[in-house]
Amino acid sequence: MRPLSIFHRSLSSNIEPEASEMAMNTVMCLLTDAEGTPLGSAMYIPHNAGHLQLTNLVNTFLNNEEKLSYSFYVSDEELLVSVGTCMERNSVSVENVLKIVYRQQAVFRIRPVYRCSQTISDVHEGEILCVSFSPDGKQLASGSGDKTVRLWDLNTETPMFTCKGHKEHVLAVAWSPDAKCLVSGDRDGKVCCWDPSKGELQGNALSGHKKWICGIAWEPAHLSYPSRRFVTCGKDGDARIWDFTLKRTLIVLSGHTRAVTCVKWGGDGTIYTGSQDSTIRMWEITQQGQGILKHILKDHAGWVNSLSLSTEYVLRTGAFDNTRQVTGSDEEMKKIALERYIKAKGKVDSPERLVSGSDDFTIILWEPSVSLQPKQKMVTTARLVLLVNHVYFSPNGQWIASASFDKSVKLWDGVTGKFITAFRGHANCVWEIGTKKLKHDLPGHKDEVWAVDWSPDGEKVASGGLDKALKLWKG
Numbered sequence: 512m513r514p515l516s517i518f519h520r521s522l523s524s525n526i527e528p529e530a531s532e533m534a535m536n537t538v539m540c541l542l543t544d545a546e547g548t549p550l551g552s553a554m555y556i557p558h559n560a561g562h563l564q565l566t567n568l569v570n571t572f573l574n575n576e577e578k579l580s581y582s583f584y585v586s587d588e589e590l591l592v593s594v595g596t597c598m599e600r601n602s603v604s605v606e607n608v609l610k611i612v613y614r615q616q617a618v619f620r621i622r623p624v625y626r627c628s629q630t631i632s633d634v635h636e637g638e639i640l641c642v643s644f645s646p647d648g649k650q651l652a653s654g655s656g657d658k659t660v661r662l663w664d665l666n667t668e669t670p671m672f673t674c675k676g677h678k679e680h681v682l683a684v685a686w687s688p689d690a691k692c693l694v695s696g697d698r699d700g701k702v703c704c705w706d707p708s709k710g711e712l713q714g715n716a717l718s719g720h721k722k723w724i725c726g727i728a729w730e731p732a733h734l735s736y737p738s739r740r741f742v743t744c745g746k747d748g749d750a751r752i753w754d755f756t757l758k759r760t761l762i763v764l765s766g767h768t769r770a771v772t773c774v775k776w777g778g779d780g781t782i783y784t785g786s787q788d789s790t791i792r793m794w795e796i797t798q799q800g801q802g803i804l805k806h807i808l809k810d811h812a813g814w815v816n817s818l819s820l821s822t823e824y825v826l827r828t829g830a831f832d833n834t835r836q837v838t839g840s841d842e843e844m845k846k847i848a849l850e851r852y853i854k855a856k857g858k859v860d861s862p863e864r865l866v867s868g869s870d871d872f873t874i875i876l877w878e879p880s881v882s883l884q885p886k887q888k889m890v891t892t893a894r895l896v897l898l899v900n901h902v903y904f905s906p907n908g909q910w911i912a913s914a915s916f917d918k919s920v921k922l923w924d925g926v927t928g929k930f931i932t933a934f935r936g937h938a939n940c941v942w943e944i945g946t947k948k949l950k951h952d953l954p955g956h957k958d959e960v961w962a963v964d965w966s967p968d969g970e971k972v973a974s975g976g977l978d979k980a981l982k983l984w985k986g
Contacts, residue, residue, distance in 0.1 A: 558595035639975025654681030672710020687738035688829030696724025722746035732829030785815030813870030821908035887928025
């Protein structure tokens with residue numbers, strides 16, 4: 512580790528002098544990651560050092576060839592002022608060490624949305640049950656109780672195609688990470704494969720599941736490019752891996768004793784299935800094309816309703832970053848997707864994290880590649896005990912949002928599992944993590960909202976529900 516005086520000089524060179532007296536003052540600080548691992552020893556830094564200087568310091572310590580962006584926290588509050596001002600506001604003695612937690616930020620900052628840019632009320636004849644933006648941000652897909660999938664042009668915010676092929680309610684839609692394929696699943700257990708550039712059904716609806724489809728996930732782009740394989744899960748208790756090109760089932764993953772409610776395809780190739788039998792199963796696909804059960808995670812005491820991965824944003828978007836301007840050969844796109852995945856994990860040896868939400872009123876944070884035991888069990892019990900019906904990681908994997916029938920969204924630390932705050936007061940709302948307050952209320956829907964998705968570039972939100980209206984929101 513370099514001498515403290517060198518750090519003091521390198522930081523001071525980045526600070527515009529406010530007053531010579533203040534510039535000479537120093538604060539003893541200890542930088543740690545979210546799990547409390549110190550980034551070197553405690554050190555003296557200038558009293559007026561702020562976000563820029565701390566970011567330079569972290570990049571120097573971590574030997575980052577590409578300078579990354581970080582946010583900083585003191586006692587769970589984001590540090591938006593100089594370290595000296597922070598100590599004064601919190602009445603921290605200069606004799607104490609100020610602990611500062613650093614977190615890597617997403618490659619882009621979400622733009623707060625606050626206005627409805629488009630409302631389309633008369634296209635779907637039934638309630639809107641699912642919406643999903645394409646990875647390249649050019650199209651939006653919506654599935655409805657009217658048995659159709661609609662495709663929308665996001666440049667003009669107008670309908671493109673009405674995709675007909677289902678004979679029952681469309682419950683799930685999912686884009687391939689290369690943005691060239693779209694699949695949808697319905698209440699009859701059928702799966703439809705679509706060419707999103709033409710809105711055409713590819714072949715016949717695929718049969719296999721005996722009951723309705725609960726979830727769909729694609730194989731990550733850094734493992735296979737162009738995209739071909741995807742996995743579905745159903746009420747019949749099975750998960751099925753399909754080949755989009757061959758239009759047939761490749762592997763049936765059987766073993767759950769009740770409905771499989773959710774499925775994720777991890778970056779290391781592991782497939783995770785959550786079930787009403789209270790278990791999460793981990794599956795491996797061998798080189799011979801067989802589905803092998805690796806492990807069973809058994810710590811929930813109720814239905815597993817939702818799963819999310821800390822790398823989910825980059826798994827979903829593949830080689831497309833927030834600029835959406837990516838072109839190249841298949842091998843180049845696969846390489847870019849791998850680089851994005853590695854960066855999303857954080858440190859080189861950082862594990863992919865999994866979070867699960869259950870009817871047992873708990874959320875569990877896992878690191879399955881490290882241990883089959885929960886890293887943290889987060890209990891949602893307060894004065895009102897209600898089940899957890901949805902969990903989701905933020906794009907940078909640093910936060911977890913959970914939704915419950917107690918009409919709240921709770922925010923958790925995505926690395927440690929520590930409870931941060933609860934957001935209450937719902938219609939359509941945008942909340943700010945830094946202030947833990949409501950940023951914007953988005954009124955407009957006339958009935959229950961059942962589907963929401965945020966565009967990969969962070970610029971737009973789509974919502975739909977019982978009023979049969981699709982709304983696009985912008986900043």
